Amino acid sequence: MDFRLTEDQRALKRGVREVLERRFDREALRAAVDGGGAAGGRGRVLDRALWRELGTAGFFALRLPEEHGGVGLGLPEAVLAFEEAGRALLPGPLIATHLAAGSVAGAAEGEVVVTRADGDLVEWLDEADVVLGPAEGAVPVRSVDPLTPLHRLPGGAPPGGxxxxxxxxxxxxxxxxxxxxxxxxxxxxxxxxxxxxxxxxxxxxxxxxxxxxxxxxxxxxxxxxxxxxxxxxxxxxxxxxxxxxxxxxxxxxxxxxxxxxxxxxxxxxxxxxxxxxxxxxxxxxxxxxxxxxx
Incomplete structure (x- = not known):
């Protein structure tokens, strides 16, 4: 069995990397960090234009069937895309929005930002349009990562699957x-x-x-x-x-x-x-x- 990436999978990785290098290069990363972020206690403003561009590129709808407006790929391709996002330190509730594509209107297109309660933490709560799971009583906490604002839930929630x-x-x-x-x-x-x-x-x-x-x-x-x-x-x-x-x-x-x-x-x-x-x-x-x- 051949476990090497196919040409289509390599092209997907290149495509995601090219989008991120163009829209979220080191200069953009440093601008986001130096602009305050969670470490400065002022929160972060999510780049909605970039979020929508990711939606247009199919990032959030990778695993959504084509008949439902998605790209129709599988979990291995989603892993390749998220690998590139991790490499670029792309901020935002990417996983929650990706998993909500097809069930939350606008998530697949990047028009809606979705976050979710995970254990006793919620990422990007103030910027999210939709919160999956409990969020009542969540209080902001100081995040060690300047680009991941966090809230803590008093009662907690089941961890992500x-x-x-x-x-x-x-x-x-x-x-x-x-x-x-x-x-x-x-x-x-x-x-x-x-x-x-x-x-x-x-x-x-x-x-x-x-x-x-x-x-x-x-x-x-x-x-x-x-x-x-x-x-x-x-x-x-x-x-x-x-x-x-x-x-x-x-x-x-x-x-x-x-x-x-x-x-x-x-x-x-x-x-x-x-x-x-x-x-x-x-x-x-x-x-x-x-x-x-x-």
């Missing part, structure tokens, strides 16, 4: 791949003692470990997207969370003191990875599910 966990894993995978690329690029250009730091064994090992961590997670996430098996999704989620957090930390290490500054992008990936790790299936629940199967 398998699809939420899998698509979150895809976002984590994209972030891990991006920080791996950033670490390698910095190691090639930053010099010390007259040579690139990538020539030092310790840095080589860090970058190699990042690559291995990312590719192991990629294999698990892609496989879970094909089987949609809850246990495989749990395993993929554990590996993707570990890859996103671990690679961001190692990327900080490769960048040295510069990586800890506000101007560097590395800390944004680490903070988003922490926030994503609280969405859907928790690490402890995923471990229990895997242990029960074993």
């Amino acid at each position: 398998d699809l939420v966990s899998l698509l979150t894993a895809a976002e984590q995978l994209g972030s891990a791949a991006r920080t791996t690329e950033a670490a390698v690029a910095h190691a090639r250009t930053r010099t010390q003692f007259g040579q690139p730091i990538g020539g030092f064994q310790a840095v080589k090992h860090l970058c190699a470990q990042m690559l291995v961590r990312t590719e192991v997670a990629r294999a698990a996430v892609y496989a879970a997207a094909v089987t949609a098996d809850p246990v495989e999704i749990a395993g993929a989620r554990l590996l993707a969370d570990e890859a996103a957090v671990g690679c961001a930390r190692d990327c900080l290490q490769v960048h040295g003191g510069m990586g800890f500054t506000w101007e560097a992008d590395v800390h944004l990936h680490l903070k988003r990875a922490w926030v994503r790790a609280e969405r859907g299936l928790s690490g402890a629940a995923a471990e229990e599910l895997l242990a029960a199967r074993l």
Whole structure:
């Protein structure tokens, strides 16, 4: 059996990346972060024009049947799209809106922003047009991620299901791949003692470990997207969370003191990875599910 991506799937990944590079490049990311965000306590204003453009491109309607106005693709293709969104640190309740396509009018077209209660947290509550699940009594909390405003529910709500966990894993995978690329690029250009730091064994090992961590997670996430098996999704989620957090930390290490500054992008990936790790299936629940199967 051939598990390599098809040409159509590679074209989908390229297409999503091109849209995001054009509409949410590093300059746009930094402008959003420096504009305040959740870390500044002033909340964020979602880019509705970008949201609608994503809708026009079919991002939210990827899995919606063509007879219902969707693209008619499957879960593996959705995972590829969300991987690119994670790579770009695209903000907003992407997963909730994607899952609401076909059941909430306007979600598929990007005209309506949908969020959902997940455990005791709700993302982007103030910007959402539709909230799925309880939201009464939710209070704003300080988010470690400047581009993910959070509210806490006093009573909580059931955590997101398998699809939420899998698509979150895809976002984590994209972030891990991006920080791996950033670490390698910095190691090639930053010099010390007259040579690139990538020539030092310790840095080589860090970058190699990042690559291995990312590719192991990629294999698990892609496989879970094909089987949609809850246990495989749990395993993929554990590996993707570990890859996103671990690679961001190692990327900080490769960048040295510069990586800890506000101007560097590395800390944004680490903070988003922490926030994503609280969405859907928790690490402890995923471990229990895997242990029960074993």
